[in-house]
Amino acid sequence: MNKTVSPFDELFEFNKITLALKKVIERNSWDQEAIMPTGAIEDRAEEQASLMIIAHKRQTSGEFSDLVDSIEPEKLSKIELRQLKLMKKDLTRALKVPTELVGALAKETTLAHSVWVNARKNNNFQQFLPHFSKVLELRKEEADAIRQGSSLSRYDALLQDYEPDVKSDYIDKIFNSLRPALVDLRSRVLDQPPAQEITGFFPLDKQRQLCNEIAHTFTYDFSRGRIDTAVHPFCSGSGNDVRITTRFDENDPLGSIYSTIHEVGHALYEQNIEKKYNFSNIGRGVSMGVHESQSRILENQLGRSEAFTSWLFHKFTHYFGDIGFKNSTSFYKAVNAVKNGFIRTESDELQYNLHVLLRYRLERWLFDGDLIAGDLESVWNEEFQKDFGLVIKYPSDGVLQDVHWSEGLFGYFPTYSLGNVYAGCLFEAMQGHLPELDQNLNSGNLTEATGWLANSVHKHGSLYSPVDLIQRACGFDITAKPLISYIEKKYSSMYGLT
Template sequence: MTAYDELMAYERVTQALGSVAGRTGWDQETMMPEGAADLRSEEMAALEEVLHARRTNPRTGELLETAEAPDDASSANLRHIRRSFERTTKIPADLATAIARHTSKGQGIWAAARADNDFKSFAPVLEEMIRLKREEAACLAAGGDLYDALLDDYEPGIKGAELQAIFDRMRPRLVALREKVLGADAPAGLDQEFDEAGQLAVSTLLAQTFGYDMSIGRIDKAVHPFSSGSGTDVRITTRTSPRDPFNCFYSTIHEVGHACYEQGINRDYELTPLGSGVSMGVHESQSRIYENQLGRSRAFTGWLYGKMRDQFGDFGVADEDSFYGIVNRVGSGYIRTEADEVHYNLHVMLRFDLERQLIAEQLEVADLEEAWNARFEADFGVAVDKPANGVLQDVHWSFGLFGYFPTYSLGNVHAGCLFQSLREAVPALDEQLSKGDTSHATEWLRENLQQFGGLREPRDTIRHACGFEPTEGPLLDYLDQKFGALYGV
């Protein structure tokens, strides 16, 4: 057995244990009884202790010094293992275990606080989480920027300053488009209740329409929709709202984008570092292009309109054009996951700025709710009415996912680039989508991006798929053209 073979055999077990930890997290948010929270936090801490020990095993360092890569995939595996080893060995085992334990507890306390609209009950948990994440970041940063060190977990190779520059270029055009659109007449929304069973039936149809393989996946309900797993076990969740079926439908399509990325990776990469999405920004490019450029297009919504009439009968929308307007209705809503395409990135920029301040100790948790509410009213022109619609709406900070939020907008930027290239490659796209046929689009994405998993670095992954250097321009042009035409501005 060569050094590379020994390394990969060891890594395969580590990857399998990581999958077990992921499935345990999935269970916590979907199936676990409420009273099991304390036990689950100990289980998660124990798993993290084992994983941390494996990831910092000195033998891995020895093998990395002598392992030779016979091909490009092997070189990529070594790159990922080396990066993980160097990063993980900087974090003390007791700190990694403490973060895992606190994360597991924090999610349950966040869910209860959100249900009760009680930020004060969650604030001490968040304070401790930030303390732990600052400590972790200090171990990783080597005197550099703490936020950059955390960001590297989700989008390797990018810095907060680079993201800030992208957002600074995006913001003026987004604000200008927002002002023009909000000055025009908006279509009325839906005005009836839609039963949960019907919503879930359409949700399952949408998942299958976008290529989600239910033989190696499943759909469950969760407070905050998410996707979990890779390879031959990739699960998603959605949620329902009686008066807003689009919350269910587009949450499902979004998570299916994530899931199809994982299901589409070359099976030879399973249980290796290449066997999952290369970064959250690339991952979000898949969920956002499925949800928006494909799922909210005029062509596809015409097909969806017919399916909703089949399921719910006459639901008060006269025709396909009216339905398209309702699906893409622009408004200053509170909730990021329900936001229209014009406002969505403004939601992300708010969170990006606040979490950078929290990690840099420029903002304290005691002042976070007030800071959130003031920024939201300034950006959206609406006062936050309750914490569940404001600072408590997202699960991410309860999990310690600092550095995750900006990848949503980076994913939108990447999706804009991918869609430009997809349209050129599939000229009959609108005709196909109007029939509910997404296969040509999803096959192009699988062929050009998804199958490669972690083979390339994130930016190279997008560049390879698009054929050009990624930039925010295609996304902003797409938004201007779509909503300019829709609202006549």
């Protein structure tokens, strides 16, 4: 006797195939950055464009639309209702964007990424500019298509891809409260004597071993993931295949270690989503802001804490011998040293958000029509000098340092600082729930901390909206105050400020 298939089950199975295609597209992107032969770029561009077109055609097909329309919401469970809402949202967006534009974007961003890698090596923005301009115009075209019939700005239309239900006015309110506190504290800290630096030669094989041990310590499941190297560290995948990359420098072990911890934070979010949500719209992290909160809380509030760096100090001496520090306290100060610099990913907690706010400002100008692509490099350099007092000599220290724009990820940058704000709220809540947190961190035991995050945030996937998810986990409204308080307390204590 055949079991009757419900309309929702039929819809779920159709959508499952589309999501599986998107997983393959994402894995191809990982392959391109991690292990693909450089000569394969043109083939990969065609492959990605073809797969994107197939996925888009499925998502805009009459069959999918009819299946969505056939559903009677009153017969659905809470989880099914959420899945239906997300599928309808994807359908509405997909129908607004022409298939030809989807293919053009997939092909151009694949090529632009390859050109960006070489332009960055050559310190030549002009080499990248034609591709950047093309990607920018295609994304503007996409934004115009998405915002049809709404009051969304171009920028807010793209922002929905990364932080659903959040608009730039909400972000502006949070950033406007964050910036003055950071600028004031930064000026006071930079007036103090610098902390001791970690210097020396740190063999790459030892760094790899330590990074693998740290990933295990933070409960990363290697049976469902792997660590590779890439120009720009990233995390890719979902469900039972979540991969991360890092980068290594023989003179900078902290770079590889904290890049690894950061990407493990992203990976844990995906690995810990309830398995029943796999291959559904709920089975991914709900937003890049929430995703970033998970990577930043592991990297900073936990990974750069005095308690955890005490454990890490002993691991350093085990792997590398005498590294020139008297004790774990001086090592903690070195790990958290505030030093004016050019690179966002290498900046300290105090200055990181200022790097993000610069990019957010430039993106808004690009999409509001106040900045043209040809002037981007000079305006970046001018704005950076205003914010940091440093003169950029090489594009790799400035406009070419980040991968995002080569991939068309406009609207992504503000989610980094939004994630830091979420992380500040979550850490305050975590401390209230885990009274032995410091004791556990001091012994290298992250199980309780990552377990709390898994239960409070990870397991839900996209069941709730970003703001709702964080507020449910914390028990209070989202503001920048917990992050500001945490940063002020940490750096005032480190640098003896009153």
